[in-house]
Amino acid sequence: xxxxxxxxxxxxxxxxxxxxxxxxxxxxxxxxxxxxxxxxxxxxxxxxxxxxxxxxxxxxxxxxxxxxxxxxxxxxxxxxxxxxxxxxxxxxxxxxxxxxxxxxxxxxxxxxxxxxxxxxxxxxxxxxxxxxxxxxxxxxxxxxxxxxxxxxxxxxxxxxxxxxxxxxxxxxxxxxxxxxxxxxxxxxxxxxxxxxxxxxxxxxxxxxxxxxxxxxxxxxxxxxxxxxxxxxxxxxxxxxxxxxxxxxxxxxxxxxxxxxxxxxxxxxxxxxxxxxxxxxxxxxxxxxxxxxxxxxxxxxxxxxxxxxxxxxxxxxxxxxxxxxxxxxxxxxxxxxxxxxxxxxxxxxxxxxxxxxxxxxxxxxxxxxxxxxxxxxxxxxxxxxxxxxxxxxxxxxxxxxxxxxxxxxxxxxxxxxxxxxxxxxxxxxxxxxxxxxxxxxxxxxxxxxxxxxxxxxxxxxxxxxxxxxxxxxxxxxxxxxxxxxxxxxxxxxxxxxxxx
Numbered sequence: 105x106x107x108x109x110x111x112x113x114x115x116x117x118x119x120x121x122x123x124x125x126x127x128x129x130x131x132x133x134x135x136x137x138x139x140x141x142x143x144x145x146x147x148x149x150x151x152x153x154x155x156x157x158x159x160x161x162x163x164x165x166x167x168x169x170x171x172x173x174x175x176x177x178x179x180x181x182x183x184x185x186x187x188x189x190x191x192x193x194x195x196x197x198x199x200x201x202x203x204x205x206x207x208x209x210x211x212x213x214x215x216x217x218x219x220x221x222x223x224x225x226x227x228x229x230x231x232x233x234x235x236x237x238x239x240x241x242x243x244x245x246x247x248x249x250x251x252x253x254x255x256x257x258x259x260x261x262x263x264x265x266x267x268x269x270x271x272x273x274x275x276x277x278x279x280x281x282x283x284x285x286x287x288x289x290x291x292x293x294x295x296x297x298x299x300x301x302x303x304x305x306x307x308x309x310x311x312x313x314x315x316x317x318x319x320x321x322x323x324x325x326x327x328x329x330x331x332x333x334x335x336x337x338x339x340x341x342x343x344x345x346x347x348x349x350x351x352x353x354x355x356x357x358x359x360x361x362x363x364x365x366x367x368x369x370x371x372x373x374x375x376x377x378x379x380x381x382x383x384x385x386x387x388x389x390x391x392x393x394x395x396x397x398x399x400x401x402x403x404x405x406x407x408x409x410x411x412x413x414x415x416x417x418x419x420x421x422x423x424x425x426x427x428x429x430x431x432x433x434x435x436x437x438x439x440x441x442x443x444x445x446x447x448x449x450x451x452x453x454x455x456x457x458x459x460x461x462x463x464x465x466x467x468x469x470x471x472x473x474x475x476x477x478x479x480x481x482x483x484x485x486x487x488x489x490x491x492x493x494x495x496x497x498x499x500x501x502x503x504x505x506x507x508x509x510x511x512x513x514x515x516x517x518x519x520x521x522x523x524x525x526x527x528x529x530x531x532x533x534x535x536x537x538x539x540x541x542x543x544x545x546x547x548x549x550x551x552x553x554x555x556x557x558x559x560x561x562x563x564x565x566x567x568x569x570x571x572x573x574x575x576x577x578x579x580x581x582x583x584x585x586x587x588x589x590x591x592x593x594x595x596x597x598x599x600x601x602x603x
Contacts, residue, residue, distance in 0.1 A: 244260050
């Protein structure tokens with residue numbers, strides 16, 4: 105496939121013909137492709153070039169999608185679990201068959217390197233496969249009754265229409281992690297994808313249609329940044345919507361929670377993080393450096409669980425910083441995601457680059473030292489050099505805020521108690537990592553870190569089988585795993601008397 109041409113205009117490359125059916129510009133409502141009065145541009149982060157114009161759906165189209173989902177819910181919830189499972193499996197199979205085209209779409213609209221985009225597609229399809237199997241494992245209970253003439257049953261039933269609001273950093277996987285669980289449970293959905301990356305959501309809609317998922321079960325309402333608040337408000341306040349699932353910033357999550365409270369909706373929230381990465385004196389430094397590189401610089405630091413603060417014990421601090429800098433310079437290459445040797449693509453937009461610049465500038469002004477990187481990359485305006493700072497302190501913005509970019513600040517600490525205190529000193533708690541070879545310390549720190557997910561001697565921890573979510577202001581609920589489907593189920597107690 106002529107990747108460069110494909111990225112510049114999709115259909116302009118003859119080799120992109122096979123992908124043309126996945127490239128949609130309209131909303132997908134009630135099994136039909138629906139336009140809007142206006143459109144908005146989807147831009148390629150690497151160049152700023154316009155990739156495509158997409159229907160700018162507003163509150164009217166969103167209500168239409170909610171109505172379609174509500175109408176479809178009556179029959180979808182009654183479909184046998186085996187039938188829902190088979191349809192989800194077909195959807196998964198089509199994603200695998202079209203994995204290269206889906207990856208190209210992700211790289212074009214998100215910017216991440218093509219091989220990383222392909223891994224996302226496989227990860228994304230994995231959620232659909234997992235929940236296709238979980239659909240047949242929704243079990244209730246029979247409880248022993250305290251009375252002879254009664255039987256007590258517990259049923260699990262789908263909550264109803266689910267509003268799904270997803271971010272741009274994983275434009276495919278963040279949809280399937282939610283939608284796979286919802287559809288397996290018997291819910292129908294309305295997806296509001298991020299305005300920066302709607303093409304992946306629409307491609308998934310095309311494949312869902314090809315898989316035979318019934319009209320109205322999966323709906324997509326793309327919209328611009330300007331219309332996002334009003335569309336989100338419809339999803340959060342419409343009484344036909346029973347559930348909201350959102351991944352994004354803590355600030356936006358609080359707004360959605362307030363709006364959803366008006367109709368007491370079920371909510372799942374996967375919000376911001378400030379992940380600590382602790383390296384203790386007993387750690388295997390080479391493994392810690394490898395884990396740090398993977399945790400920090402995947403997707404150019406634009407992941408919810410990427411490390412935001414490195415805490416390194418004084419006995420290994422200098423050795424870790426030296427080897428980490430060497431690894432950054434040796435293994436990371438900045439460029440367009442369509443270049444074969446690229447490991448670091450662009451940030452999503454210039455606003456994201458400005459935030460990294462602000463964090464670096466603040467840290468340096470307060471005494472931090474730039475070990476490597478530290479400025480915009482010459483490849484383009486949305487590119488920033490992979491950056492490592494040392495002599496960082498807790499009063500710097502880069503330790504207090506989630507940078508969401510390729511910036512690794514390193515703080516030195518003396519004791520285990522100090523490290524845990526610094527790690528827990530934020531109001532969020534999504535993921536945390538630490539490296540140690542002391543078994544007693546491993547148990548202590550794993551239990552004391554105030555996060556929803558802990559990586560021990562491991563920098564990458566996400567998988568479809570494991571519960572993903574945080575504590576404190578990092579959110580509510582869990583996604584993926586056997587627990588993820590429970591977020592879309594109501595528990596009904598049935599008392600059968602007069603026996």
